[in-house]
């Protein structure tokens with residue numbers, strides 16, 4: 001994640017600098033001041049961008065499982081069909097301003113809309129902080145959006161829409177093929193000493209897809225074909241050998257939560273806990289820290 005080092009040091013250096021370096025007359029202070037201001041502006045930019053994208057994800061996650069168009073009609077209250085004006089559509093602020101109620105009929109606006117906007121804002125800020133300006137930033141950000149949509153639709157409706165999964169698979173495959181052809185490959189592949197992104201992607205996809213395929217056929221229930229297709233997508237995106245990190249995190253996370261729910265008697269043994277959110281979260285964590293987690297297990 002070499003790119004991340006581009007944006008973190010300036011702020012950290014400033015915080016730990018010797019008092020005389022912080023003196024406004026030092027040249028060091030002037031340089032750091034400008035660099036810090038730039039970074040804060042970019043962090044802010046990514047936060048605002050994230051909240052806007054979160055707002056869009058809310059629309060997708062609400063309309064896609066219901067088979068409605070994402071583009072039309074424009075945003076409206078689901079109860080009274082009051083059409084939202086621009087000032088009702090500002091991410092985060094509108095929800096707070098309206099205190100979670102429709103301006104027209106007073107119906108409760110789901111808290112998820114607010115949490116998604118805030119969460120995506122924080123996620124995008126983190127992505128910039130973590131990766132800095134390298135091309136993988138766009139790649140990882142795009143896949144985070146896909147995984148967040150799938151986690152939400154699976155949690156709320158128990159579906160992983162094919163439209164999203166297939167779009168993700170197509171883009172992952174085309175990108176990996178182009179990357180191999182033109183010689184650009186993500187850090188998390190090349191840093192591990194591997195080449196040929198497309199080959200890694202296909203092997204990764206086949207491993208996770210095949211593994212869940214066998215589980216679904218053998219267990220008949222619990223997991224569905226949607227999970228198998230999502231696993232294929234995650235394998236394509238993380239590639240070999242990081243797909244093993246994603247699988248590990250998904251099963252450990254899923255197992256832990258299922259165990260806690262059973263202990264707390266929130267769910268009974270035969271209730272199905274959706275697995276899609278765990279696969280999605282595991283995929284995101286693997287894109288952020290997969291290389292470090294793999295290194296930890298291999299003792300490197």
Ligand SMILES: [Zn+2]
Nearest residue numbers: 077080102105
């Ligand atoms: Zn309303």
